[in-house]
Amino acid sequence: MNPVLDSPPLRSAALITLATLLLAAAAPVAAQGLVEYGIVPLPLPAGFHASAARGIADRGWEPLTVVGTVANSPCKASCWIRVSQQWTAHELPGLDPGDESWANAVSHVPGGDGEYTAVVGAAMSSQGTTYPMRWDNVSHMPWMMHALMTLNGGGGEARAIFHPDGVPVRTLACGWADEVPPVAAADGPTATATLRVPVIWETTAAGERVLRPEFGVGLEALANDIGSIGVNGFLAVGGGFDATSGAWWPQVWTSVDDGETWSNTPLPLPLSAVDGEAVDFDYDTDGVIRVAGWGRSTGDMMFPLMWELDTTFPAPQWIIHELPLQTGQEGGETCSVRKRPGRTTYSGIATQNGAAELAIWTNDTGMWVMHEPAGYLVDPQAGTPISPGGTDAAARIAATVLLPQPVGSGLAAPAAMDTMACLLVPTSLTAVEEPTRPRRFISVSASPNPFNPRVRIAYALPHDDRVVVSIHDATGARVARFDEEWVRADEERSVSWDGTRDGGDRVASGVYFVRVTTRLETATVKIVLIK
16 A cells, blocks of 8 residues: 555643743734635656655745655655756655655755755555654755664654754654564563554754653554744644543643653543544744644544634633534545634545545634635646645645546546646636745844854844744754744844853853744854854
8 A cells, every 4th residue: 555645644731831832922914815726736757657745844935845755666755846946856765675655744944055954754664664764955965864763673654843943953853653562581471562652853963862752541642743832842743542442532742841851631522523633733923822633423424623722711721623514525634724814724635425635724704614626726627636735834735636537538547647746826816826035034133243242133024923033053053042922024123142051051152153033034144252
């Protein structure tokens, strides 16, 4: 089985601490109509007959990166990169020439020697074991493959990745690993079962380590998405299986100490659901965490869900929303979510008569509306989106599209030749136009420079956005981080750095770099500390 083209998705006090991180100011919003989408096909390398898209780099302009698979028995992990409106396809290296591999997610940041791209996914050996993988690339250099750490020799899969500091030197990825019990003593009991557990891989200049979020006794679990939710705050979402009840339960893991420790909170389910899973989340300009996922009824019908962490009550609590389906549809699930000024957009899958199609839900006026492909596509004849991947900050959706069969092909057309990786791009009614790079950029300055003992860092943004200001040493390691909040366009802001680390220790004389990072770009300025 092709695990990307054919298989469906794998099926308190912590809240109060989490709520203290959600302090971003809300931006003014305006109601908008449904955004229509055009289909942009991604090139298929020679020798391959099908492709699927699974993830997209959340950057907003070039270089734009999409990952997924290309298929030619077996399927291969692939990365598509667009520069100057030109797409190139890259087959990523695998464990062995005949092994399967697939890419799930991508993170893309500027590096010292060019654009740095990190892709995560998995590879399946000829023995049938799945291994978590990461692929790294710097502009104009060959792709490098790296097998992520596993637990006691078991398998695993990486499902999401991001750069918490906006620099290549540190990444956080999440997924699952099979925990293989240690070999028992000769006179002791023999353990045979493995346990699938959620894992977080952290890679820094010092190396790689595996973090083990706690998730409760008697559960197997996996993490589907991971990201920042404030200064030194991270969140991961996924699902856990309780072997006692036989239920798959949506889960949230949070860290408020820069990833050192993680706490677990099961998400609530509506009364109509017997189990469910969290698939993706977004933390954006209004400071509310939104989680996309699904629930399943006693009749084994899946239906789309979203959760919002509401901090306005006396105690923080998760609010559940069941997203609408249209008449005749048998079920559905949400797969990705992005909140932007004026719009909350979810993409997911709706099933009707046994066929799955990509659906889009929007909420512009307080009411959720579902849009089928015929309603949001400029040209429905270009193909039918059947499986969504990620959604980026410019509202583009990485998707797999079922291509229309040639006239006269009938039912005999080979099913393996009718899928193609595509990008769904917001468009006008008359043309498919992808967003271009903003005409203005972040401005940032530092004075005095060189400095001793203190430097003032001033910055202004060309657009309203959330911003992170951080200081890094010459190796790229972060030494200080100041704020993460909503900043309005052209509003001059400043922070002051006195040459100390976040923990209070003073740094040595030398060259440092200031990074001002928004959702769409990063600006860097070099500073010099002289003692």
